[in-house]
Amino acid sequence: MEKYKQILVANGIKPTYHRIKILEYLAQNRTHPTADMIYLELFKTVPTLSKTTVYNTMDVLQKHHLVKTLSITETELRYEFQGHPHQHLLCRVCGEIFDVFWDCQRSQLTGIEGHLIESRSCYLKGICRNCLARMKQNDLAKKE
Numbered sequence: 555m556e557k558y559k560q561i562l563v564a565n566g567i568k569p570t571y572h573r574i575k576i577l578e579y580l581a582q583n584r585t586h587p588t589a590d591m592i593y594l595e596l597f598k599t600v601p602t603l604s605k606t607t608v609y610n611t612m613d614v615l616q617k618h619h620l621v622k623t624l625s626i627t628e629t630e631l632r633y634e635f636q637g638h639p640h641q642h643l644l645c646r647v648c649g650e651i652f653d654v655f656w657d658c659q660r661s662q663l664t665g666i667e668g669h670l671i672e673s674r675s676c677y678l679k680g681i682c683r684n685c686l687a688r689m690k691q692n693d694l695a696k697k698e
């Protein structure tokens with residue numbers, strides 16, 4: 555916990571027990587959880603935690619750029635601890651979000667002369683390798 559306490563202090567954030575626990579959870583679980591998911595998981599070991607504390611802490615961490623938000627699922631905000639720059643793949647079958655390495659902001663764009671680009675989405679969507687493997691197994695099972 556000391557490591558995460560120091561990160562908070564270094565960023566000028568008061569290192570309360572709950573904030574340390576939340577930051578530690580995010581750093582150790584690279585699953586891109588929502589605030590609700592963080593609350594449900596942490597509540598198991600930190601029963602004094604409230605949903606409001608999680609929401610407020612996420613605001614504070616975000617303001618200090620310690621967490622990044624993703625809107626890849628379009629219906630909810632997902633969080634992750636700042637780490638190496640990477641992009642995301644959302645699996646439409648299981649809903650899991652995977653880290654992928656792709657220099658999207660700098661990759662070549664052609665055929666856009668004359669257009670004014672105002673936003674660029676670096677999200678990838680598809681079916682993850684775990685789901686593909688499961689689907690393939692189901693297919694094999696059906697054939698037998």
Ligand SMILES: [Zn+2]
Nearest residue numbers: 645648682685
């Ligand atoms: Zn999947």
Ligand SMILES: [Zn+2]
Nearest residue numbers: 634642652653
């Ligand atoms: Zn990520």
